[in-house]
Amino acid sequence: xxxxxxxxxxxxxxxxxxxxxxxxxxxxxxxxxxxxxxxxxxxxxxxxxxxxxxxxxxxxxxxxxxxxxxxxxxxxxxxxxxxxxxxxxxxxxxxxxxxxxxxxxxxxxxxxxxxxxxxxxxxxxxxxxxxxxxxxxxxxxxxxxxxxxxxxx
Amino acid sequence: xxxxxxxxxxxxxxxxxxxxxxxxxxxxxxxxxxxxxxxxxxxxxxxxxxxxxxxxxxxxxxxxxxxxxxxxxxxxxxxxxxxxxxxxxxxxxxxxxxxxxxxxxxxxxxxxxxxxxxxxxxxxxxxxxxxxxxxxxxxxxxxxxxxxxxxxxxxxxxxxxxxxxxxxxxxxxxxxxxxxxxxxxxxxxxxxxxxxxxxxxxxxxxxxxxxxxxxxxxxxxxxxxxxxxxxxxxxxxxxxxxxxxxxxxxxxxxxxxxxxxxxxxxxxxxxxxxxxxxxxxxxxxxxxxxxxxxxxxxxxxxxxx
Numbered sequence: 001x002x003x004x005x006x007x008x009x010x011x012x013x014x015x016x017x018x019x020x021x022x023x024x025x026x027x028x029x030x031x032x033x034x035x036x037x038x039x040x041x042x043x044x045x046x047x048x049x050x051x052x053x054x055x056x057x058x059x060x061x062x063x064x065x066x067x068x069x070x071x072x073x074x075x076x077x078x079x080x081x082x083x084x085x086x087x088x089x090x091x092x093x094x095x096x097x098x099x100x101x102x103x104x105x106x107x108x109x110x111x112x113x114x115x116x117x118x119x120x121x122x123x124x125x126x127x128x129x130x131x132x133x134x135x136x137x138x139x140x141x142x143x144x145x146x147x148x149x150x151x152x153x
Numbered sequence: 154x155x156x157x158x159x160x161x162x163x164x165x166x167x168x169x170x171x172x173x174x175x176x177x178x179x180x181x182x183x184x185x186x187x188x189x190x191x192x193x194x195x196x197x198x199x200x201x202x203x204x205x206x207x208x209x210x211x212x213x214x215x216x217x218x219x220x221x222x223x224x225x226x227x228x229x230x231x232x233x234x235x236x237x238x239x240x241x242x243x244x245x246x247x248x249x250x251x252x253x254x255x256x257x258x259x260x261x262x263x264x265x266x267x268x269x270x271x272x273x274x275x276x277x278x279x280x281x282x283x284x285x286x287x288x289x290x291x292x293x294x295x296x297x298x299x300x301x302x303x304x305x306x307x308x309x310x311x312x313x314x315x316x317x318x319x320x321x322x323x324x325x326x327x328x329x330x331x332x333x334x335x336x337x338x339x340x341x342x343x344x345x346x347x348x349x350x351x352x353x354x355x356x357x358x359x360x361x362x363x364x365x366x367x368x369x370x371x372x373x374x375x376x377x378x379x380x381x382x383x384x385x386x387x388x389x390x391x392x393x394x395x396x397x398x399x400x401x402x403x404x405x406x407x408x409x410x411x412x413x414x415x416x417x418x419x420x421x422x423x424x425x426x427x428x429x430x431x432x433x434x435x436x437x438x439x440x441x442x443x444x445x446x447x448x449x450x451x452x453x454x455x456x457x458x
Contacts, residue, residue: 015281023281023314025318063284063307064310066314067311068398092307093307097401100397100401
């Protein structure tokens, strides 16, 4: 199962006001905790199935994400549990914040482009392992031309 | 008795040490301070937020009474007064100083050169407000006046966010941020955007001391703390993900040939681009509380990328 996370909606539910930016550690912490609860709920509680979490995080509508928030949300979700994060609705600006944070920790996530193909973000070795994991679980498949895409898109 | 602290006529990062020296000298005997800015004819955003930090530090706790505010004589030049008002200085200064002199009733500007008037930063929510506002204001100016790629706007907001978060996470008190665009004749003869952030909090050395003191041994001090934070990406938190903020700012500035300088305590560190002749590290400066950050992004084109 792939968990869908609407990052803009989570942000709106996490902070007061009308802000669309994922900035500051405290905001990142609150957003991550909500995502963790959603993931735990999707797996049937903290006991869960013991399977690796696969979450599709949609950044559409999110303005800016800073390095602190990128670390607090994306990197910590990956550091604290075995997970595959597929990021969609990502802009170059989002990428600029997330990529160095992941690379710095030897972590990786996948970006789902508008055409459905997957692109790795972060440490190369970790990204290759993610793709292998998705393919092994038949959540992604290789397309003609060597690209990968989610099978449940 | 009142001690006088003269505000330099040209008040910016270069003359700040002169100001800090006068401030440190005047504070010695714990008298009330008078900041004399009557002869000021120009102040950079760094000067304005630095003056507010001095005002914050100069409040003297009364015996059971509210803290006694320092005095400030406002600039006498109508143009300077108007500019300081438009830059949002007096709005913040009113709560920190007993101001003498006629202060114009001008709203903090929403005009071209003032991208963000002097704005208080005390909590994460303030950073959200600053980032939201700067994206609305800065995008067109960064692209049209500095010839930055429109994509650079988000990086600019990130850098601003991280600079402000240093106050929230490390200062132990509030501070201020201001962002302006202007022609920088002194160094570049071209347009620049300047982010200035200042607080009168605990400073980098105090913030990092519990985790870094032993590592540096005899070298430990303000300069070592700044080096640890800016160059080595060290944070006071043991969380391995910390220290991303200043590292991210450095990456952004490297890409756009920008400059960052941080002054804290008795030291100042800078990442110096080719167009500048500043020194990377200065020690033994007059002590000044908290931290003061200057980020400069030049108009692109003749600067090397």
